[in-house]
Amino acid sequence: MRTVQFERLRPAEILAEKARRSIVYLAVGPLEWHGPAMPYGTDPLAAWHAALLAARRTGGVVLPPLYVGTERERSAKLLRDAGFADDSQYIVGMDVPNNSMKSLYWPEEVLGVIVREYLRLLVAQEYQLIVLVNGHGASGQIVTLDRLAIEFSNTTASRVMVAMALGHFDPDDRDMGHATRLETSIQMYLDADNVDLSQLPAKPEKLRSTDWGIIDGFTFDGNPPQDKCVVYDPRDADADMGARYLAAGVDHLVDVVTRAYQAIR
C-alpha cells in the first residue's frame, strides 16, 4: 500500500485494499482547549495517528480525522473537586472562565447525526469492519458512539466497533487526565512544534486546575489531590514518553481490531 490515508487513495487502490482487508478507521475528537501550551486538535490528532499506525499493521484504510466532539456542563461535584469555590457555575467541558478561548463542542445529537451518515456511507461501501477511534473521554461522546456501533452492527452487514486511542506503557501510570503529561508527551512526539511549554509558568509553581483548564484523571474520578493542582504535570512531558504512550495505544488498537476482524471471517 502506497498509503493508508483514504483521501490520498484512488478508487482502484481503495477497492484492492478492501478486498484484502475490509477494515476502515475513523478517528473522532473535538477541537478543544488543552491549556495554553497545547494544540486545539490534540484529541483527534492523537486518535488519527494511532489509527494510521494501527492500519499499517492490520490492513485497511483511515479516513481523515473527524474534528467533532461533545461536552456537557460540569456537575457541582466535579467543580468542587477541581477547586472552584462556586459550584453553581455553568462550565461546559474544559472551558474554565480563565481560558483565553472556548472549545468547539458539538451537542451529542449532532455528533450522532454526523457519525450516522459516515456509517451509512461506509456500510454502502460494504466494509466488513468499521472502527471508530475515539480520542475524547466525554461520557456523552462515548455513549453516542457506542449506541451507533450497537445499532449498525445489528441492523447492517457491517460490524461497527468503538476503541479508545490512547494507552499506558507502565501499568502503574494513572495519567488519565486532560492536557496532562500523557497528552502533552504524545503531541511532542507527533510534532515538537505542537507544544510550547513556555506558555505555562516555570516550576516549581504548581498548576491549579481552575486557572489552566488542565485536570487530572484523579479529579475526574472523584479523588482530587488536596491542593487541587495537577499531579501528572505537562511540564514533565517528553517526546520519548509520547512515542511509548502512542505505541501502547496502537498495540491495544491492533489487538482489539484483529480479534474483531477474525471473529467476522
Ligand SMILES: [Zn+2]
Ligand atoms: Zn484531550
